[in-house]
Amino acid sequence: MQVSQFFDSQLLNKYNTSGPRYTSYPTALEFHDDFKHDDFVQAIKDSQNRELSLYVHIPFCHTLCYYCGCNKVITRHRDKADTYLEYLAQEIALQAPLFTDYKVKQLHWGGGTPSFLTHKQITTLVTLLKEKFEFSDDLEMSIEIDPREIEMDLAEHLFSLGFNRLSLGVQDLDRKVQEAINRVQSTQFIGDFIGHAKDVGFKSINIDLIYGLPHQTLENFAKTLDKAHEWDVDRISLFSYAHLPSRFAAQRKLRDEWLPNTQEKFALMKLAIETLCNYGYDFIGMDHFAKPKDELSIAQSDGTLHRNFQGYTTKGGCDLLGLGVSSISAIGNSFSQNIKELKAYYQAIETQQHAQVKGVSLSQDDIIRGEVIRELMCNLYLDKKHISKKYNIDFDEYFSEDLPLLDTFIEDGLVENNSDNIQVAQKARLLIRIICMSFDAYMKKHINQQRFSRVI
Numbered sequence: 382m383q384v385s386q387f388f389d390s391q392l393l394n395k396y397n398t399s400g401p402r403y404t405s406y407p408t409a410l411e412f413h414d415d416f417k418h419d420d421f422v423q424a425i426k427d428s429q430n431r432e433l434s435l436y437v438h439i440p441f442c443h444t445l446c447y448y449c450g451c452n453k454v455i456t457r458h459r460d461k462a463d464t465y466l467e468y469l470a471q472e473i474a475l476q477a478p479l480f481t482d483y484k485v486k487q488l489h490w491g492g493g494t495p496s497f498l499t500h501k502q503i504t505t506l507v508t509l510l511k512e513k514f515e516f517s518d519d520l521e522m523s524i525e526i527d528p529r530e531i532e533m534d535l536a537e538h539l540f541s542l543g544f545n546r547l548s549l550g551v552q553d554l555d556r557k558v559q560e561a562i563n564r565v566q567s568t569q570f571i572g573d574f575i576g577h578a579k580d581v582g583f584k585s586i587n588i589d590l591i592y593g594l595p596h597q598t599l600e601n602f603a604k605t606l607d608k609a610h611e612w613d614v615d616r617i618s619l620f621s622y623a624h625l626p627s628r629f630a631a632q633r634k635l636r637d638e639w640l641p642n643t644q645e646k647f648a649l650m651k652l653a654i655e656t657l658c659n660y661g662y663d664f665i666g667m668d669h670f671a672k673p674k675d676e677l678s679i680a681q682s683d684g685t686l687h688r689n690f691q692g693y694t695t696k697g698g699c700d701l702l703g704l705g706v707s708s709i710s711a712i713g714n715s716f717s718q719n720i721k722e723l724k725a726y727y728q729a730i731e732t733q734q735h736a737q738v739k740g741v742s743l744s745q746d747d748i749i750r751g752e753v754i755r756e757l758m759c760n761l762y763l764d765k766k767h768i769s770k771k772y773n774i775d776f777d778e779y780f781s782e783d784l785p786l787l788d789t790f791i792e793d794g795l796v797e798n799n800s801d802n803i804q805v806a807q808k809a810r811l812l813i814r815i816i817c818m819s820f821d822a823y824m825k826k827h828i829n830q831q832r833f834s835r836v837i
């Protein structure tokens with residue numbers, strides 16, 4: 382695979398602006414508190430879907446990584462997790478009866494750091510979930526792991542409970558970079574853990590990497606990429622570090638002069654794409670890499686790749702129930718979010734018997750635009766005739782105010798707007814979210830706000 386097909390520095394420079402990552406449309410910025418729990422319950426009743434993806438949020442982390450923009454609670458006290466699990470158990474017990482006719486196809490634990498939990502706490506939570514929900518035999522069960530604070534036997538423990546996918550936060554293996562971001566970890570241990578997890582039986586291992594971190598150079602990042610290849614992981618998520626110190630206080634510890642400039646960041650990203658493609662990974666969506674036989678690669682080739690709050694996924698057909706503080710649900714034609722602050726979450730569970738604090742019921746226009754954006758984000762292709770037929774519209778007429786926004790991309794050879802379809806060129810893959818903004822009806826409201834990260 383030639384990196385040049387994905388990478389045109391001149392065009393990347395031209396369109397390197399801020400934009401949503403479109404894990405949902407409308408984005409979370411449109412959620413509002415007029416959406417009530419009754420609306421959520423109604424959305425379950427109205428949903429045509431009876432397959433469920435469960436997301437469980439564990440907010441705790443031992444130490445603060447200075448680049449972090451996640452919703453997390455830093456603590457070394459594991460008993461804090463006991464209290465959290467008690468409330469989470471209450472939320473599970475309250476929500477599960479609403480989903481008795483659903484089958485769970487996918488369970489994902491994210492954070493924070495789910496591996497902050499002890500073996501006993503992990504067992505308790507898995508047992509409870511299996512007791513309260515009906516799980517499918519072909520369940521995909523995944524967990525995010527911070528390799529700094531775990532023991533080797535965590536792999537056996539997770540596997541014995543049914544987890545079959547692991548995702549490790551690696552980010553960068555260079556010591557100077559790690560010290561700057563306050564995330565020092567052992568390369569040897571990570572490699573050993575990955576090898577051990579494979580021996581135990583895990584069939585899919587993902588690592589997260591970030592480019593654009595302080596002190597990253599082409600030379601030291603190449604070593605990180607080589608290790609990923611040496612470890613022979615199945616998937617790699619490659620994220621751009623979004624430096625937004627006005628929004629995330631911890632990022633103020635990362636001094637501007639330590640950060641690669643835009644051109645250096647481009648070069649780091651180019652290096653990563655080139656190296657991973659040369660090592661035989663397929664480039665998925667705008668920020669994932671997977672081995673050609675991985676389900677993500679297969680889904681991308683056959684046009685069934687989907688996108689939800691966890692990023693690119695193969696489980697597009699499921700409703701999504703988020704459990705725990707700050708988690709997001711996507712049920713039928715609605716999105717909703719739990720309260721973000723821990724104490725308020727506890728109080729809400731106690732007093733309201735749910736923790737949902739905001740959301741949105743999708744209008745027909747949201748649904749149509751959501752599908753258009755998702756198709757383009759996942760497949761770089763849109764069948765206009767299919768959308769017209771499905772929603773009983775004339776695509777070109779319906780989007781008559783939006784389509785002219787594609788003109789600049791068309792002039793630059795990034796997009797073709799044909800009578801039956803819209804095709805996005807491979808070299809626009811990294812810019813896909815900027816192209817999708819053309820179909821976002823809410824964008825005008827946010828155009829001058831620094832609410833989203835830049836493409837690179």
Ligand code: SF4
Nearest residue numbers: 442445446449451493
């Ligand atoms: S990057 Fe992950 S481990 Fe680090 S503070 Fe953020 S959520 Fe916690």
